[in-house]
Amino acid sequence: MFKGTTIVAVRKNGKLALAGDGQVTFGNNTIIKHGAKKVRRLYDGQVITGFAGAVADSLTLYEKLEEKLDSYQGNLLRAAVELAKDWRTDRILRRLEALMVAGSKDALLIISGTGEVIEPDDGIAAVGSGASYALAAAKALIRNTDLEPLVIVKEAMKVAAEICVFTNAEIITEEL
Numbered sequence: 001m002f003k004g005t006t007i008v009a010v011r012k013n014g015k016l017a018l019a020g021d022g023q024v025t026f027g028n029n030t031i032i033k034h035g036a037k038k039v040r041r042l043y044d045g046q047v048i049t050g051f052a053g054a055v056a057d058s059l060t061l062y063e064k065l066e067e068k069l070d071s072y073q074g075n076l077l078r079a080a081v082e083l084a085k086d087w088r089t090d091r092i093l094r095r096l097e098a099l100m101v102a103g104s105k106d107a108l109l110i111i112s113g114t115g116e117v118i119e120p121d122d123g124i125a126a127v128g129s130g131a132s133y134a135l136a137a138a139k140a141l142i143r144n145t146d147l148e149p150l151v152i153v154k155e156a157m158k159v160a161a162e163i164c165v166f167t168n169a170e171i172i173t174e175e176l
Contacts, residue, residue, distance in 0.1 A: 005038055006130030006160045006167040007050035009101050009108055010138055010149040011123035015175065016103045017149035019157045020050040021130070022170030031168075039172045043069040046104055047076055048174040052128030053098025061087070061098055065111075076104040080117045088115040099127040105176060126156075130164030150175045 009018040024033035039050045040062060047069060051058035064086065068079035080102060087093045093113075100111040103125075110118040110125050118125075124142065126135040137159035141152045154171060161169040 005036075005052045006126070006128040006134050006157065006164060007038065007052055007101050008126040008131070008134035008138055008153050008156045008160070009048075009050065009103050009124070010142065010152045010156075011103065011108045012142065012149045012152070014105075015149045016048065016105070016108060017153045017173060017175045018048045018050050018101060018103060019153035019171050019173045020128075021157060021161060021167045022172060023166065023168040024055065025166055034168055035170050037172055039174050041174055042066050042102075043074050043104075046074055046176070047102055048104075048176060049100055049102040050127075051098050051100050052131075054096070057096035058098040058100070060093075060096060061100055061111075064093070065100070065102065074104070076102060076107045076109065077117070077119075080107075080109050080111050084111055084113075084115050084117050087111075087113045101125045101127055103176065128167070130160035130167035133163045133167075134160040 007020045020038040022035040024036045026032045072078040134156040137156040157171045160167045
């Protein structure tokens with residue numbers, strides 16, 4: 001499990017929102033940064049992503065995903081599959097320790113270094129140390145409210161920050 005971050009994304013009614021906290025943890029007991037930006041836009045703003053894991057590894061993965069998106073004209077699913085293949089088979093990339101959530105107008109995906117490219121059934125994805133808390137909160141909000149995706153991810157992150165010691169309330173969001 002990756003510690004020090006939580007990412008949650010929701011697709012609903014043709015909208016996509018993604019949120020991440022800003023905490024960076026060193027080891028098991030030291031917070032070294034409160035306002036890290038783990039949520040980014042790629043491919044001219046058409047794809048939003050968030051990562052959990054080692055920062056340098058995640059930045060490398062952002063660059064690799066951007067390259068794949070350029071190669072496949074913004075087709076996120078195809079770019080993600082090709083990234084996952086490279087990530088799993090490349091001698092250097094396979095050592096990267098991170099998980100990524102990426103979304104576009106057409107897809108919402110969880111991408112891992114084990115070759116997984118998962119599209120959640122319900123349009124909700126979460127990774128990181130507080131993922132289970134944010135995921136549960138987002139599911140409850142989708143089922144029981146008419147809130148927009150941006151509000152849902154913000155509220156889900158607040159819940160995760162209240163429970164998970166590796167997640168803070170410095171929330172950064174992006175919306176498509």
